[in-house]
Amino acid sequence: MQTSKLVKPIKQEDTKAMIRKNSDKLYSKAKDLFPGGVNSPVRAFRSVKGDPIFIDRGDGCHIYDVDGNEYIDFCCSWGPLILGHNHRGVRDSIVAALDKGTSFGAPTQLENELGDLIISNNRFIEKIRFTSSGTEAVMSAVRVARGYSSKNKILKFEGCYHGHLDALLVNAGSGLVTLGTSSSAGIPEAYVNETLVAPLNNKEAIEQAIAEHGHDLACIIIEPIPANNGLLVQDFEYLNFLRKITKDNDILLIFDEVISGFRVGFEGAAGLYNIQPDIITYGKIIGGGLPVGAYGASKEIMSCVAPDGPVYQAGTLSGNPVAMSSGKATLEQCLKLNFYKDLEEKTAFFIEKVTEGIPAASGFHMQQAGSIFWLTFSSNRVTKADEIDSAKMNFFKELYSYILENGVYMGPSGYEVGFVSEAHTIEDLTKSAKIINTGLKQVLDLH
Numbered sequence: 001m002q003t004s005k006l007v008k009p010i011k012q013e014d015t016k017a018m019i020r021k022n023s024d025k026l027y028s029k030a031k032d033l034f035p036g037g038v039n040s041p042v043r044a045f046r047s048v049k050g051d052p053i054f055i056d057r058g059d060g061c062h063i064y065d066v067d068g069n070e071y072i073d074f075c076c077s078w079g080p081l082i083l084g085h086n087h088r089g090v091r092d093s094i095v096a097a098l099d100k101g102t103s104f105g106a107p108t109q110l111e112n113e114l115g116d117l118i119i120s121n122n123r124f125i126e127k128i129r130f131t132s133s134g135t136e137a138v139m140s141a142v143r144v145a146r147g148y149s150s151k152n153k154i155l156k157f158e159g160c161y162h163g164h165l166d167a168l169l170v171n172a173g174s175g176l177v178t179l180g181t182s183s184s185a186g187i188p189e190a191y192v193n194e195t196l197v198a199p200l201n202n203k204e205a206i207e208q209a210i211a212e213h214g215h216d217l218a219c220i221i222i223e224p225i226p227a228n229n230g231l232l233v234q235d236f237e238y239l240n241f242l243r244k245i246t247k248d249n250d251i252l253l254i255f256d257e258v259i260s261g262f263r264v265g266f267e268g269a270a271g272l273y274n275i276q277p278d279i280i281t282y283g284k285i286i287g288g289g290l291p292v293g294a295y296g297a298s299k300e301i302m303s304c305v306a307p308d309g310p311v312y313q314a315g316t317l318s319g320n321p322v323a324m325s326s327g328k329a330t331l332e333q334c335l336k337l338n339f340y341k342d343l344e345e346k347t348a349f350f351i352e353k354v355t356e357g358i359p360a361a362s363g364f365h366m367q368q369a370g371s372i373f374w375l376t377f378s379s380n381r382v383t384k385a386d387e388i389d390s391a392k393m394n395f396f397k398e399l400y401s402y403i404l405e406n407g408v409y410m411g412p413s414g415y416e417v418g419f420v421s422e423a424h425t426i427e428d429l430t431k432s433a434k435i436i437n438t439g440l441k442q443v444l445d446l447h
């Protein structure tokens with residue numbers, strides 16, 4: 001990507017250059033070991049300038065790289081760390097579990113404790129099954145939907161990400177609703193032929209899809225708060241429309257709450273909008289920084305799952321006690337009075353500070369859902385993937401180098417959202433907002 005001529009480069013004298021000798025050495029070695037030097041693609045910094053930094057440790061909202069540079073972190077491991085890094089209670093709980101061993105492949109009390117904690121505080125699921133990642137949770141939920149309905153096709157939305165399962169690595173074609181085209185090599189066409197893709201926030205597309213394919217449509221899957229391609233917050237009215245039309249046509253509605261679950265409220269987006277989906281998937285916060293995913297539904301739907309029912313799904317490390325202990329300690333904190341209210345207010349404060357003196361007319365605003373935020377290089381609210389102007393990502397790219405060098409860490413792509421954790425103090429937020437605000441005014445040429 002070339003830096004667009006519209007982007008005002010940030011003055012060199014305003015950018016401190018951090019020393020990253022050790023990171024550079026490790027990255028050079030990592031490139032010999034892993035594709036692109038990383039174990040998950042976005043970490044490779046391909047959408048921004050420079051090379052990935054290697055992290056040594058984290059504490060609260062701060063992370064420290066292997067050269068000793070300090071950053072205020074808004075990536076929070078892509079969402080799981082709602083309490084911040086190395087939270088003492090979570091760490092103590094992990095250590096207590098570790099003292100008893102790491103994995104048994106047999107049931108443990110901790111699975112019951114986390115399962116019970118979730119179900120007794122969530123009106124939208126009656127039974128849950130733990131997996132080890134969000135991708136696995138979604139893959140299993142889709143299989144359950146197909147098994148339960150005895151139908152084959154699924155429908156996803158353009159701009160929603162659901163993990164790297166074959167059936168959902170699919171892009172839209174050129175029509176309003178299309179059979180998908182694979183967004184990755186290695187996926188047989190026959191798989192993606194079972195996946196329909198529709199634009200978000202468009203009722204007509206769903207009506208058309210159901211008219212044409214409803215008889216064989218097992219489920220519609222949506223991130224109820226789409227947060228993987230910017231933050232494309234949908235209206236209640238649209239989500240409610242999806243709930244009604246799926247119910248009327250015997251199609252299951254899956255809310256993929258891998259990001260929004262336990263993030264916008266303990267009951268996630270289902271609770272926030274008060275909409276009952278048929279199946280909900282979770283990940284990220286549910287494991288408090290260790291690998292956990294889950295899917296949950298009514299007892300009736302979950303009775304399909306092996307060994308009770310015919311839908312097979314399993315995992316060697318599913319319900320791992322160390323991961324369960326981390327999830328449990330994290331979610332117990334999330335249940336504290338005003339936990340979500342405080343996070344949301346802090347995020348609103350942060351947004352107010354970042355955007356100080358930057359009118360929306362300048363081509364920038366921020367979108368928020370609870371403690372999720374997105375730096376939106378547009379004057380208008382964005383609700384659909386095709387409303388994002390990819391050329392504007394050059395503004396983010398320019399800004400990113402500046403904020404990173406000044407000690408603010410975010411996911412290295414303008415399509416990624418940021419997260420505020422319980423550990424971010426007003427002081428941390430004010431300090432980072434000032435840095436981002438200064439960088440923004442330069443890239444937007446507002447001086």
Ligand SMILES: Cc1ncc(COP(=O)(O)O)c(C=O)c1O
Nearest residue numbers: 133134135161162163258259283
């Ligand atoms: C909404 C959503 N679903 C599924 C996934 C996949 O989860 P994982 O990366 O744990 O496999 C993600 C990951 O970011 C996600 O955001």
